[in-house]
Each structure stands twice: as structure tokens, then as C-alpha cells.
Amino acid sequence: MVVNKKRCVAMLLAGGQGSRLGVLTKYRAKPAVPYGGKYRIIDFPLSNCANSGIDTVGVLTQYQPLELNTYIGTGAPWDLDSITGGAFVLPPYVRSGKPGEWYSGTANAIYQNLYFIERYSPEYVLVLSGDHIYKMDYTEMIRFHEQKGADTTIAVLRVPLSEASRFGILNTDEELRIVEFDEKPKQPKNDLASMGIYVFNWQKLKRYLQEDARNSASSHDFGKDVLPAMLAGGERMFAYRFDGYWKDVGTVESLWEANMELLTETPGIRLRDPEWRIYARNPNQPPHYAGDHAEITTSMISEGCYIYGTVRNCVLFSGVIVKEGAEITDSVIMQDTVIERNAVVRRAIIDERAYIGEGAVVGGMEQITVVGSRAQIAPASRVAEGARIEPVGELAAKGGDAE
Amino acid sequence: MIRNVFGLIYAGEENHNLRDLVMHRSVAALPVGGRYRAIDFQLSNMVHSGIRNIGIITQKNYKSLMDHLGSGKDWDLSRKNNGLFMLPPYDTSQNTSLYHGICDAIYAKLDYVRRAPQEYCLLTGSYTIYSTTYDEMMRAHIENNADITMLYNLDPPNTDAERFKEVRIETDDSGRVCDIEFDSHIAKSHKLGMDIYLLKKSLLEYLIQSAVARGRYNFVSDVLIPNLHSLRVQAVEHQGYVGRLHSLLSYYDLNMDMLDESVRWDLFHAGAPVYTKIKDEPPARYMATAQVTNSIVSDACEIAGAVHGCVLSRGVTVGRNASLNGVIVMQDSQIQEDCVLENVIIDKYVTIHKGRHLIGAPEFPVIIRKGAVI
Numbered sequence: 029m030v031v032n033k034k035r036c037v038a039m040l041l042a043g044g045q046g047s048r049l050g051v052l053t054k055y056r057a058k059p060a061v062p063y064g065g066k067y068r069i070i071d072f073p074l075s076n077c078a079n080s081g082i083d084t085v086g087v088l089t090q091y092q093p094l095e096l097n098t099y100i101g102t103g104a105p106w107d108l109d110s111i112t113g114g115a116f117v118l119p120p121y122v123r124s125g126k127p128g129e130w131y132s133g134t135a136n137a138i139y140q141n142l143y144f145i146e147r148y149s150p151e152y153v154l155v156l157s158g159d160h161i162y163k164m165d166y167t168e169m170i171r172f173h174e175q176k177g178a179d180t181t182i183a184v185l186r187v188p189l190s191e192a193s194r195f196g197i198l199n200t201d202e203e204l205r206i207v208e209f210d211e212k213p214k215q216p217k218n219d220l221a222s223m224g225i226y227v228f229n230w231q232k233l234k235r236y237l238q239e240d241a242r243n244s245a246s247s248h249d250f251g252k253d254v255l256p257a258m259l260a261g262g263e264r265m266f267a268y269r270f271d272g273y274w275k276d277v278g279t280v281e282s283l284w285e286a287n288m289e290l291l292t293e294t295p296g297i298r299l300r301d302p303e304w305r306i307y308a309r310n311p312n313q314p315p316h317y318a319g320d321h322a323e324i325t326t327s328m329i330s331e332g333c334y335i336y337g338t339v340r341n342c343v344l345f346s347g348v349i350v351k352e353g354a355e356i357t358d359s360v361i362m363q364d365t366v367i368e369r370n371a372v373v374r375r376a377i378i379d380e381r382a383y384i385g386e387g388a389v390v391g392g393m394e395q396i397t398v399v400g401s402r403a404q405i406a407p408a409s410r411v412a413e414g415a416r417i418e419p420v421g422e423l424a425a426k427g428g429d430a431e
Numbered sequence: 432m433i434r435n436v437f438g439l440i441y442a443g444e445e446n447h448n449l450r451d452l453v454m455h456r457s458v459a460a461l462p463v464g465g466r467y468r469a470i471d472f473q474l475s476n477m478v479h480s481g482i483r484n485i486g487i488i489t490q491k492n493y494k495s496l497m498d499h500l501g502s503g504k505d506w507d508l509s510r511k512n513n514g515l516f517m518l519p520p521y522d523t524s525q526n527t528s529l530y531h532g533i534c535d536a537i538y539a540k541l542d543y544v545r546r547a548p549q550e551y552c553l554l555t556g557s558y559t560i561y562s563t564t565y566d567e568m569m570r571a572h573i574e575n576n577a578d579i580t581m582l583y584n585l586d587p588p589n590t591d592a593e594r595f596k597e598v599r600i601e602t603d604d605s606g607r608v609c610d611i612e613f614d615s616h617i618a619k620s621h622k623l624g625m626d627i628y629l630l631k632k633s634l635l636e637y638l639i640q641s642a643v644a645r646g647r648y649n650f651v652s653d654v655l656i657p658n659l660h661s662l663r664v665q666a667v668e669h670q671g672y673v674g675r676l677h678s679l680l681s682y683y684d685l686n687m688d689m690l691d692e693s694v695r696w697d698l699f700h701a702g703a704p705v706y707t708k709i710k711d712e713p714p715a716r717y718m719a720t721a722q723v724t725n726s727i728v729s730d731a732c733e734i735a736g737a738v739h740g741c742v743l744s745r746g747v748t749v750g751r752n753a754s755l756n757g758v759i760v761m762q763d764s765q766i767q768e769d770c771v772l773e774n775v776i777i778d779k780y781v782t783i784h785k786g787r788h789l790i791g792a793p794e795f796p797v798i799i800r801k802g803a804v805i
Contacts (some may be wrong), residue, residue: 065714086605104504105709107582119654291716299713300731301745307711315465315729315743317716322724330714331466331730344714 034113034148036170037230038082039141040073041134042158043090048279051416056095059158062380063094064275064290064299064361065330065343067308068099068344070158074106074115075299075306080166082154083113086144089129093119101310102407106307107265113313118144130362133248139237152374155250157224161286163297163304172229172268175334179263180232180255181204183270185227195221198267206265209256223274227251232263235388252381284396286379287360291326311346311363321352337367345380368407371392379419384407432481433569436515436629437549440559441533443490451776451800456495458676459487459557462761462779464689464698465729465744469537469676470498471707474506474697479703480564482553485514486543487535490529490725499708506706518543532648537639543602544636552635554650555627557716558595560675561669562698562705564640565629568667572606572629575606577665579630579655584673586623593678598624598651608664613651620664624651625673658718661732683776683796686742686759690725712745714769720751736766750785761801771773775799 046058053061058069070087077085085108089096096117102108103115118141122128131137138145138155150174154166164183173181184198192213199208199218210216236254240246259265259268273296279285289295299306313332318324323338332347337354345363351355353370360377368386368399369371376391378399384390385407391397392413401418404409442459452461459470470487477485485508489496500506503515518540520530530536533556535543544552553565561584572580583600599620601610612618628650630638638654647653655664672694674685688694699705712731717723722737731746738752743749747760750768757774764781766772772783774791778801783789787805791797799805 305711306713309713312706314467314695314699314705315727317690318723318728319728320725324717324723325721326719327717328714329717329728337716399523 033086034150036082036084036154036166036227037148037150038073038085038151038154038156038166039085039138039145040070040077040085040156040158040194041137041169042070042087042096043131043137044157044403045091046159046278049283050279050280051379051398052280052283053092054400054419055092055421057089057091057158057214058278060096060099061277061283062345063161063283063286064359065328065345066311067306069098069161069269069298070100071106071306071308072161072163073158074103074108075304076164076166077156078106078108078307079304080164082166083110084116084148085113086118086141088118088131088141089113089159090120092118101309105309116144120190129177130417133246133253134250134413135237135246136248138233139248142234142237144292145230145234153228153230153233155226155228158280159275160223160254160276161297161303162223162270162272163306164270164272165226165304166227169225169268169270170227173266174388176204176266177264178227178266180258182255182265182267184220184267185221185223185270186219187221189216189219192216192219192221192283197221200267204267204269206259209251209259211251220269222251222268225252227268230278232258236398255317265420280396280398284375288341288358290328290343291341313346315345319352328363329408337369340430362401366367369392375413378417379403381425391415399401433551433566433805434483435549436480436482436487436545436551436553436565436569437632438477438482439472439537439544439552439554440470440485440487440494440557441536441555442470442487442496443489443530443536444533444556444558445596446558446798448595448677449676449682450679451798452494452679452682452776455492455801457489457492457557459489459519459677459773460493460496460499461561461682462744463676463682463686464583465727466710467705467707469560470495470496470499470557471506471705472562473555473557474508475703475705476531476561476563476565478506478508478706479551480566482565483510484547485520486516486547488518488540490536493517493519501708504706513548516543516591530648532653533650534639534642534648534653537635538643541636541639544632546770547632550631550632552601553612553627553629553637559626560674560676560698561625561671562702562724563669563671564702569627571606571665571667576663577632578662579628579664580628581608581664582627582669583665583666584623584625584669584671585621587620587621593680595675595677596679598626601677602666606665606667608655608659608666611651611656611659613656622668622727623673625669653694660770671701679776679796679798680794683759683774683793687740687757689727690740696729710745718751736770744779755797759796778803781805 042059044058046053108115197210316333319336322335330346336352337350347364351369356373362380363381374391376397379401387408390411395414399417402420402425502509508515524666579682599612599618718735721734724742729745733748735751736749744762748762753770761779767785769786
């Protein structure tokens with residue numbers, strides 16, 4: 029089979045479990061977590077690829093892949109269904125003559141898909157994670173990589189020194205050449221934190237991945253094993269400084285905050301950007317409708333919503349219904365959830381297809397409350413602030429066995 | 432699912448009752464209901480009925496329609512077999528001028544009709560808006576052993592309204608059409624045709640060729656009416672909502688009707704979704720000072736003012752302290768602070784500067800044409 033040679037192939041690590049998101053990631057991988065009224069986290073790296081002219085993206089999935097696989101499909105919503113490229117979902121598989129194995133680490137996930145990358149014999153491989161919200165032109169990073177004559181380039185973000193001990197810190201010389209990796213340092217010497225975005229010369233990366241695979245002591249992780257091995261091997265590694273918006277929504281609090289930030293006068297990330305559109309799969313709903321007694325202020329409302337009650341400082345995904353007398357404040361309500369009459373929701377994240385019964389009170393003024401997908405909150409009941417209501421599996425919701 | 436049918440949509444009809452709205456676009460491309468174009472409803476009806484081969488005959492001003500439809504992908508019509516076919520006019524030895532009517536338009540595109548592998552044709556215009564599937568119409572067609580089956584809804588004659596080629600029918604007990612009043616000022620029938628006809632492709636070819644051979648071009652007055660006795664023309668009632676783009680006022684009314692819960696339910700939620708071009712815009716934003724009631728609001732709108740009884744398309748901004756009542760605003764128009772607008776239709780890319788007052792009446796809306804700066 030003839031496959032066009034590609035300058036750059038992107039590999040998107042989308043297997044993250046996102047366990048700190050708790051009930052929100054029980055039935056979905058972290059990259060499939062909804063954000064901003066119509067997006068999922070993975071829309072950001074996928075749109076960045078499309079907008080950067082990278083049309084071949086391997087998406088490595090492992091944990092709860094169904095929602096993510098159906099979401100990505102052929103990649104058409106991100107314009108990735110091209111003749112020579114495409115979006116390819118790459119789950120672990122069984123090779124002939126070998127036992128099947130899960131992806132044991134980030135580097136192992138790429139290693140297990142060497143053949144996929146080899147089909148394109150690319151010059152560069154761009155490794156991305158599906159966990160962050162940001163807009164970035166990867167072509168500029170690749171240009172930097174070329175200018176520096178680098179073997180590996182790692183995108184970095186300046187963080188306050190006081191918080192640097194939470195990150196993987198890169199110590200560099202004046203030319204931004206990396207001289208040391210400092211994983212979560214107690215005494216940080218620098219404020220450049222790795223964003224988990226790497227550009228590699230493919231031939232170099234291939235060699236190190238093969239060596240790493242033979243090393244039984246390795247945990248097969250980029251940050252812990254492969255990148256330090258490259259540094260020890262004297263490869264030219266550079267830090268590429270990125271100064272745009274970048275947000276890790278790894279916890280319930282940070283996901284809630286990232287959504288609330290969109291409601292400020294000038295949000296850190298501009299979603300309405302004709303030059304850099306963020307694409308998403310479209311639910312094909314009519315525009316939303318605000319009823320006779322609706323009160324909607326400082327909020328984002330998506331297609332297919334029907335609002336008859338009061339909505340203050342909220343982000344509503346498509347198809348949400350807020351009935352008369354209901355009052356929702358400082359909350360994120362995901363797709364197709366119904367808030368019944370006179371229900372009160374405060375500082376909460378309500379996942380998809382949930383049902384908040386008439387007169388129920390969910391959440392309070394301090395801690396964030398989470399209601400899982402398809403959960404049913406009984407009328408007039410109370411969900412205490414900070415509670416985590418378990419989601420109901422798709423089959424169970426249809427009366428089948430629990431998953 | 433009616434797989435043995437192809438759709439033929441005549442989007443070439445001009446209707447000057449719609450004035451500035453159709454100066455640069457065909458009726459089929461008129462924005463309605465916030466995010467849709469008129470033709471989205473017909474295309475979605477056909478696709479949800481199982482029709483996979485649809486030809487669209489265009490004449491003038493069809494650029495906006497082509498932009499909107501593209502390859503037909505957003506209607507699931509970008510297919511290896513069949514799909515969406517744009518049929519723009521071109522000069523041939525037989526066809527050297529504007530179409531007189533639907534008959535010579537189809538005549539000019541007979542090649543497409545002949546090559547369609549389906550046995551039946553569903554022939555329709557582009558200015559009637561409703562949501563349905565055509566399975567029931569097909570069942571009735573076969574059961575009645577009809578030559579032609581048409582749809583109608585009940586809508587009493589309104590002598591004041593600006594009509595556009597209204598087709599009013601009388602039927603006998605079996606539902607057979609026995610009389611047609613076409614474009615009549617003194618019409619009596621409450622049964623108003625919906626501009627859609629189901630017939631065998633072979634019959635369509637024959638009727639079109641024999642009409643054109645006699646210098647006749649109108650499908651209703653030249654084909655249907657003279658043949659009411661020789662052909663079995665059956666009518667089936669559509670019970671749901673029907674909107675018509677007959678005039679500026681009916682355009683205004685159609686959009687305002689969508690604020691009614693039962694109309695919205697019937698058009699958007701009773702069956703399958705209405706497909707339209709995907710624009711990838713973020714959700715609408717409401718500012719702290721927004722006051723919005725009884726309104727349809729599309730993605731990427733930014734609202735800081737008061738909006739009551741309005742239909743806003745994508746990307747509309749409403750400034751602080753502005754007040755909109757009964758206003759239709761099309762894509763990407765800007766209404767700045769302190770404006771007062773009542774019963775206005777604002778086309779795309781319009782800017783209304785700070786503090787302007789524009790007041791129309793519900794039965795006589797003011798219209799602001801595309802790109803105007805006021």
C-alpha cells in the first residue's frame with residue numbers, strides 16, 4: 029500500500045483515566061470530559077492539529093474508550109477525514125505470535141504503534157496529551173525545533189515558582205537547551221514546566237523507544253524514562269516557551285473553575301475565534317429558547333436548551349431543560365439534563381442526562397457538588413454540598429445489568 | 432423508508448413579495464428560525480424519509496444556496512451512490528433564456544431525471560416549511576392507485592394577504608382532487624396545497640415533455656388543472672404546522688410562530704432533527720445586564736440588552752440598554768447600546784449604531800437589507 033510520506037504525524041495520548049475527576053470519569057476517559065458548553069477536552073488538541081495543518085493523528089485510547097471512539101469517528105468534525113491523512117483510533121491490540129498487552133506507559137503506547145507511524149515515514153512525531161485546554165499552533169513549535177537543530181523539543185509554560193514543585197520542571201541554559209529534568213522538585217531552580225507536548229525527530233525517537241522496550245526496569249513513561257535517557261545520551265533537547273492559555277482540568281474544582289472563567293468579561297481563552305476555530309461534534313439541535321419568565325444572566329447557553337427558570341452564572345450544554353421556578357447558580361449543566369420546577373442547584377457540576385426532581389435542592393455555597401450522568405435526584409430531596417452522586421451506566425439506565 | 436424515490440426541488444422560483452430579502456439570494460437560502468435556511472426543512476424531510484438522491488434546480492442568485500449546501504455532507508447527502516445534485520441553468524441549444532416555469536426548468540434538466548435510478552419522483556418547491564416524513568404519502572399513493580399525490584393543510588383564505596401562487600383544492604370523499612383554484616383572489620377552499628407532488632418518474636417525463644411541446648410551463652395551471660379528469664390526483668392532509676414564504680409578512684409570521692411551543696415541538700422535536708450547515712461557533716453568551724424572554728437565540732450571540740419575542744441568528748450582538756421587541760436578526764449583525772427596535776427584520780452583517788430607534792408594526796415590519804450601516 030502506498031502511503032504518502034508525511035512531514036509530521038501527531039500521536040495523541042487519550043488513555044488517561046482522570047481518576048481525580050471521580051464520578052465524571054467513571055464511564056468516560058478524561059479527554060472525553062465535556063467543557064465550555066459544547067466541547068470535550070480532546071476537541072482542543074484535535075482542533076489545534078487541524079488548524080496547524082497536521083492531518084494525520086493517531087489517538088491512543090485504552091480506558092473506557094467507547095464514548096471517545098464514537099465521538100471521534102472518522103475525524104470529520106475536525107476536518108481530519110482527508111484522503112492522505114485522518115484520525116485513527118489506536119487501541120491496544122494483539123500482535124501475531126505475542127500475547128496482547130495493555131499500554132503500560134505513555135512511551136509504551138507509542139512503541140506499540142511503531143508500525144502506524146512507520147507507514148508515513150515522517151520526519152517528526154508530535155506527541156500530545158488529550159488532557160489540556162489550550163490553543164496552540166504546532167507549526168511554530170516545529171519551526172523552533174528545526175531552527176535549533178533539535179532532536180527533541182518540549183513545550184513549556186512559566187509557572188509561579190511557589191507552585192513549581194507540582195510540575196515537571198526543565199532546567200535550561202541560555203539557549204533554552206535542556207540540561208536537567210527536575211520532576212516535582214522540592215527546591216525548584218527554574219519556572220519552566222513541561223506541558224506534555226513533545227516534538228521528536230522520528231528516527232531518534234524510534235531508537236530510544238526500542239531501547240526502552242528492552243529495558244525491563246523501565247516504567248515506559250516519557251517523563252520518567254525516555255526523555256531522561258535521551259538527555260543522558262547527549263541528544264539536543266530544547267524547551268519551547270508557550271505563553272498562551274493552558275489549563276489542566278484534572279480535578280472537579282479545576283474543571284468547574286475553567287468553566288466559570290469563561291463567564292468573566294475577558295476569558296483567558298477566546299472560544300469565538302474565526303482564525304482558530306475549536307471544532308466539536310455537533311448535536312444538530314435548534315437554537316435555544318428562553319421562555320416568558322426566563323432570567324438568564326452572565327451565562328453561556330447552547331443549542332437545544334429550553335430555559336423557563338432562572339440561570340445565573342452558569343454554563344449550559346446542549347439540550348438542557350430548566351423548568352419554571354427552577355434556580356441554578358454558579359453551575360455547569362451538561363448535555364440533555366433536566367432540571368424540574370422549583371429545583372435549586374448551586375455550585376454544582378451536573379453530568380449528562382441527569383434528572384433533578386421537582387423542588388430538589390442540590391449543592392451549597394462553599395464546596396462543589398457533582399451529580400453523575402443519568403443520576404436521578406428525587407423530588408424535594410436534598411443533595412448536600414460537596415456530595416458526589418454516582419452515575420448510572422447506560423445499560424443500567426435502560427433496565428439491563430449494571431456495568 | 433421510501434428508497435425508490437428521488438427528490439427534485441425547484442429553487443428557481445422568484446418571489447418579489449419578499450423584496451430585499453431575496454435581492455441577493457434565492458428563497459431556498461432564506462434564513463429562518465435562527466440557524467436554518469428554508470431548504471433545510473425540505474432536505475431533512477426527504478433524508479429522514481430515506482430519499483438519498485436529491486436534485487436542486489436553481490436559476491438566479493444561487494451562490495448563497497451553493498455556499499450553504501456544499502457537498503451535502505451536513506444532510507448526510509455526500510454519498511458514493513446518489514447524493515445531492517446541484518442543477519444550475521446553462522445555455523444549450525434548447526435552453527437559451529430564463530425558465531418560464533417549473534416545466535421548462537425540469538425539461539432543461541431531463542438528463543438528470545432520466546438517469547435517476549428510482550421509480551418515483553417527489554417534486555417540490557422551496558418556500559414551504561414543515562417537518563414530516565413522506566412514508567404516509569407514499570402509502571396513500573399506492574393504496575389509492577393514484578397518478579399524482581399532493582399534500583395540503585387547512586388554512587382559510589385570507590384576502591388581505593400577499594399571495595404567492597396559492598394552490599387551493601377541492602376534494603371528493605375519496606380524497607381525489609376535483610377542482611383547483613390557482614392564485615385566485617376569490618378562492619373559497621380551506622385546503623391549501625403544500626407545493627409537493629409524488630408521481631412516477633415516467634409520468635413526470637411524459638407530462639413535462641407534452642407541456643413544453645405546447646409552450647406551457649406552469650405545473651399547476653398547465654399540467655394539473657387540464658388533467659384533473661384524466662389523471663387520478665389524490666390529496667393527503669398534513670396535520671402539523673406549515674409555514675409559507677409567500678411575502679415579507681408571512682416570512683415575519685413564520686419566524687414569530689416558532690416562538691410558540693407547539694410549533695417548535697412540531698418542527699424540531701416531533702421527529703428526527705432538522706439538519707443544517709455546521710458552523711462550529713461557541714455557545715451564546717449572556718452578560719450580567721441581559722434580559723431575554725420568549726426568544727430564540729443561536730450560538731455565538733452576545734447579549735447585554737433586553738430581548739423580547741425575538742429570533743436571533745448566529746453571532747448577533749445586542750449592546751447594553753438596547754431593547755428589541757418582535758425583531759428578527761440574521762447572522763453576525765450588531766445592535767449597539769441604547770437602540771430601540773420594534774418589529775424589524777434585520778438581514779445579515781447589519782450594524783445599527785448606538786441609540787437608533789427603528790419602529791415597525793407587527794403587520795408591517797421594517798426591513799433592513801444585508802450589510803446596511805445605520
